[in-house]
Amino acid sequence: MSLLAEYLPAPNARDIKWAIIGTAAAIGVGVIIAVGQLFALAALIGLPILIGLAGICLTRPLAGLMIYFNINFFILGLSRFLPNAPYGLMIDLMLVLIFMGIFFTTKRTGEHRLRNPIFYLVLAWFMYTVLLFFNPLSQSQVVWFFAIRGLSLYWLLVVIAGFLLLDNPKHLYWLVSCWLFWSLLAALWSFKQYYIGLTPGEQQWLAEGGAKTHLLFGKQFRAFSFYSDAGQFGADMAHAALFCGIMVIESKSFARRLLFVVLAGVFFWGFAVAGTRGPLFIFFTGLPLYFIIKRNVPLIVVGFIALGMAFYVLKFTRIGQGNYQILRMRSALNLEDKSLEVRIVNQLILMDYLKDKPFGGGVGSGGDWGHRFAPDSFLGHVALDSWFVKIWVEGGVVGLIFHLLSLIAICIIAFRNISRLRNPLFKSTMIALYSGFAGILVASYGNQLFGQHPIDAEMYLTMVFFAICPKLDKMLPGPEQEQPRFSLF
Template sequence: MNGYVQQLKISVDRQTVLFAFLGALVALGTGLIIAERELKGAVIILLIPMALAVVFLCLYRPKLGLFIYLQYAFIVNGIQRFSPVVAPYGLLADGLLLLLLIGVVINYKQFDWKNLHNPAFYLILFWTLYTFLQLFNTELPVLGAWFFAVRAESLYWFQLTILGLVLIRTKKDIDTIFTIWLIWSVVAAIWAFRQRYIGLTAGEQQWLDAGASVTHVLFGQLRCFSFYSDAGQFGAEMAYATLLCIIRVLDERVLRVKLLYLGIGLIVFWGFAVSGTRGALFVILAGLPVYIILRRNFAILIIGILIGGSLFGMLKYTSIGSSLYEIERMRTALDPENDSFQVRLDNQKKLVDYLATRPFGGGIGSSGDWARRFTPNSFLAATPPDSWYVKIWIENGIVGLVIHLGMLLFFLALGIYNTTRPELATYAPDLKLLLLSLICGYAGILVACYGNPIFGQFPTNSIMSITIVLLCSTHVSRAYIEQEKKQVLQPQVV
């Protein structure tokens, strides 16, 4: 017995010495990093355990990892302005998606892979293959431009479609996504108010000074961009969130919930206003009529027409609020003679001649930011697309544009069909309301994409990818309806 105790003491002593030695090495390494890198070193040390936790969740709790990814999508483009550590934050999003895909493969027995048997999956797979075949386009500028640009045009979309179909399985999952979305929208709006009424941080001012002020400071007025990539992306997302809140206010029966959405709606609407993004107004003006038509409720129809008509009439035919820059900026969106709109039309006329002999376009990465980076002296790099559809047309040609538009419109039609099923209204009216608000926002974003290339930017690309999954799949609603039917048919115990 004494010998066993002695061996145990020796073992414990050895473990103590080993842990003490490792602890000393970690402490020494931490001290050296902080001493060498100062604040950056401290940030790195703090981020290491967080990064390990995220990796673990992505691999072994992929649904939680997906929720983390969606939150990261809101800050990925603006994080560089705040972080003292220079890093490829956009590529970190790629890493998260890859980890999530590995995670669902590792845990494949937990998921129903039959959910991939869905029109959205097959069509987006086809689109992804088309964009990869663009590698053989003789007009392709450089491989690097294709690599960076294809991520937003198809790769993120394809990966999120797989993850959404496999991981989103219950109404609670949809509620969680909806909550994440609205919370980050409110935070983004409040941050924009700080920019507008208090001032910019040093990193934000540096971003403007580096060239962004050309499009974000007009007539001495700042177009607020919050922590998004730019004001156009921020304004569109705020308009989408505003539309969701309008629909919830109109349909919600519980007064306190109705007031909550009203408050959120007012916050995000003013966030849209301070962005100075005129085209984003059409998210509301296009989405609201879709809601009115699909709702087929006379009272809601009258209220919706009054809200939409009043907003349109005030901006188009009155000078109400003209003393406020934000409202006057919105008003110019309804002026077809606007100089900015005419410049866009002139650019499109030039592109018609250039692309007439290029049915497959100039190659992915031949326009926009990546073209200015890799081929700055080319004609396409010097011609801003100013539209998601024009960008697709430039890079994928008329063939790619027809495929892309056809897919987007098919998803809209399929979403309407799935959302208007009678049993959904009977057994899951709350779920129907969620899906109805999403399809109206989706329709609004499709219209707004003509004015801004928002579909391919964070966080809208992630939101739209998940929206398409929810609209085109029925496995969540089927499971929820079956659950509700069982509760209705279950005998009551007296």
């Protein structure tokens, strides 16, 4: 004991106090974990992280916006491991904190950035959905407060934050690099699901209803990675594959071109194992648009010949018919496909129901929200498997026309702005994003892509760059000067 006493000083009152506090805290944590088990442990780990995120959003709103963009990729997938967490509320709170951070830290001279037609179009759509609150045909006014978020509120908030915070070309490259990083992780996780197996949480998700759409014919598995479903995952893979494919053509250095070739191949196979058909039109829309934008006659000729051959093989031959992934792609071009016939029949029924309802059945009247808040209504049993059908059902033919015209106007504005860019790398990146944006819009006819995570955040911030790209282009060297190096770019 004398030897120990020589090296261990006698404890003072402060040491004793902190020892008691530490012991009590350890006992308290142990009791909480013992009672609450996994959820309590996750809460104890997650609470400091949430406090840190709140601090970042309040003090550095640009970093908060970047974090929001990244969280969108995996937050819905977390529900398979922690099903009771309020993920939607977390997204809402994060956006509120970002706006508080903008209010407290950003100079009051930034409002002029909102004076552009794309913002006005988004604001007009939001105001239209606000007026739909007073739709007398709505079966529930309460559901409006829930359903408005994905329909227009997130769109407006993210666009405003983007206009006020994104003011450097590096911001574009950072966001694209983050998108490709998460897409690569998602593709690798889908390969793990497809070739190795699922986690217990993923198996439980399938058993609770996910198998209806992700285990076709009882045996054909559709990978969904850590996204909400295979439709979102497949669309994001197709979008990323299209982007990287275009960058292969646009890149000048061999190393960069090789990198994009590898990424395009990985993303395309991710799209294939998702087994979703609608996103095939991301390629058939985005690539022709890219060829036209480039105005390069040899590229247009070669590109359309290649696309025509791919279409011919899928539509008029049986090459690769024994491969399930090719079979699923081929069925997307089959006008006699049973699922397509069912969709058309459902839309004819909706057409008859909505013929005297120009403003639709109200926000949240169909799909999951309708089934939850108005299960006895006609629209409460309607599956909204298309973004534009959702707009039609909830906003009527007036809302659908307004929405389509707004998106077309955004595409026209973007085309005009991108055509005027000088910097080769920046212009190539914007062209690739524009082609993917148009492809997502077309593919949204077959799936609810546009308003769901993570594609919604990708689309909203892409719109911001459509508007501000001429200003950002002036910060970069022209085509005759040395180009900067940015991450993957």
